[in-house]
Amino acid sequence: MTHIGLGAALLCATSLPAFAGESWDAVRAQLFADRVLLDGAGVIAIDAPYRTPDDARTDIAGQVRAPDGLRVGKVTLILDENPMPVSAVFELQNPQSRFFFDVTMRVNGATPLHVVAETTDGRLWVSEGFIKTSGQGACSAPPGTDPELALANLGRIDLQMGTGVPGLSASTLDSLTARLSRLDVDISHPSHSGMQMDQISLLFIPMRYVETVGIDLDGAGYVDMTGSISLSENPRVGLSVPGGTRSVDVTMTDTDGTVSTAHKRVAGY
Numbered sequence: 001m002t003h004i005g006l007g008a009a010l011l012c013a014t015s016l017p018a019f020a021g022e023s024w025d026a027v028r029a030q031l032f033a034d035r036v037l038l039d040g041a042g043v044i045a046i047d048a049p050y051r052t053p054d055d056a057r058t059d060i061a062g063q064v065r066a067p068d069g070l071r072v073g074k075v076t077l078i079l080d081e082n083p084m085p086v087s088a089v090f091e092l093q094n095p096q097s098r099f100f101f102d103v104t105m106r107v108n109g110a111t112p113l114h115v116v117a118e119t120t121d122g123r124l125w126v127s128e129g130f131i132k133t134s135g136q137g138a139c140s141a142p143p144g145t146d147p148e149l150a151l152a153n154l155g156r157i158d159l160q161m162g163t164g165v166p167g168l169s170a171s172t173l174d175s176l177t178a179r180l181s182r183l184d185v186d187i188s189h190p191s192h193s194g195m196q197m198d199q200i201s202l203l204f205i206p207m208r209y210v211e212t213v214g215i216d217l218d219g220a221g222y223v224d225m226t227g228s229i230s231l232s233e234n235p236r237v238g239l240s241v242p243g244g245t246r247s248v249d250v251t252m253t254d255t256d257g258t259v260s261t262a263h264k265r266v267a268g269y
Contacts, residue, residue, distance in 0.1 A: 023080040024112060024128075031076070031086065032124060037116065040127035043067065044115050051132040052107050057232040058131070061102035063165075064117045071095035074118040077103070079131075079230055081111035083139050083193070087230035090239070093221035095120050098180065100165045102238035105230050106193070107131055108139040139193045139229060150190040150233075155260030157250055158186040161267075165240045179243035185213065185250055186236045187260075193229040208256050210235060216249040217241055 028037070047061040066072045075090040088103055099117075110132045117125045162182045192208045210227040225237060241248070250262045 021080070021112070023085065024078075024114065027078055027080065027085045032116075035124055037124045037126040040115070040117065040125040043125045044117055044127035046113070046115055046127055046129045047102075048113060048129050048131050052134060055107050055133045055135075057104050058107050059102060060105050060113065060131075061100070061238075062115045062127075063098070063100045064115075064125075065098050066096075066117075066119050070119040070121055071097050072099045072117055073120050075099060075101065076114075076116045077101075077105075078114040078116065079105065079107060079111050080113065082106070082108050082230050084228040084230055087228050088237075089226040091224045091226075093223065094217075096240075096242075098240065100180070100182070100238075100240035102236075104232040104236045106139050106191075106232050107133050107230075109133055109135070145190065145233065150188075153188040154190065155252065155254075155258055156188040157252060157260055157262035159248055159250060159262050159264040160184040160186075161241075161245070161248070161264065163243070180240040181243045181245065182238055183215070183241045183245075183248060184236060184238045185215070185262075186234070187213070187252055188234055189252075189254060191229070191231050191233045191235060208254060210252060211255045212251075212253045213237060214251040214253075215239075215241075216251075217245045218247055219249075 043065060045063045049058065052058040060077065062075065062077065064072050064075055073092055073095045076086065077088045078085050079087045087105060090099070090101055092099065112128055112130050114126055114128045119125065160183070162184070165180045165182050187210060189210050190208065191210060192205045207229065209229050210231055213225040213227065215222050222241065223239065227235070246266055248264045248266070252260045
């Protein structure tokens with residue numbers, strides 16, 4: 001997936017078209033009640049395909065840059081028309097001035113999407129987009145892997161650390177610790193939505209998905225992600241981490257109570 005437009009979008013002062021409808025109104029009221037949502041132009045950039053190449057596995061990325069003097073404390077990804085609209089929530093235990101995420105999602109049908117960021121002064125910022133799909137009905141589509149194989153590998157976590165985050169290149173005046181790196185967390189999990197049918201028994205497969213992913217850096221809490229049935233099968237979660245990170249610990253818990261962990265020391269430390 002390319003992210004060429006992320007940095008430029010943050011600098012653009014023009015608001016996105018209004019795609020939202022009744023679903024967004026309901027989700028907004030439930031999540032934020034009467035709190036004011038400010039225009040996120042210049043604060044939030046969304047990178048999502050115009051039309052999904054694969055409804056069951058669609059990359060959706062977002063970048064948040066807090067206004068001067070503030071930090072990002074929470075980021076929520078909402079797919080308005082998905083059966084579980086609140087699709088991923090990132091709560092930063094260690095708020096950051098900039099935060100990037102990139103997750104593989106199921107997109108059940110054409111939908112507006114919203115990214116809402118909360119800064120440490122309590123203000124909410126929102127940006128929106130729209131995704132068209134191929135009409136596969138991803139949340140009810142049959143699993144893509146053999147159920148027995150999926151269970152055998154369930155919970156395996158692979159961690160990869162890379163340098164640089166799209167749109168967030170550091171200037172030569174920045175110190176090493178001020179630069180951002182990218183962490184990719186690949187989780188083996190069938191992410192059963194509860195809407196899928198076993199092709200042999202013709203019974204619905206019970207819901208089971210990645211509920212939380214806790215990420216600690218250098219032995220301290222960094223971010224907790226809450227998932228949903230919108231996460232793709234074998235989801236990948238990418239996010240920005242401080243460039244001086246020396247070690248990463250990840251704990252995944254699914255809705256059946258399965259807990260898996262992974263540890264990685266970053267090369268050079």
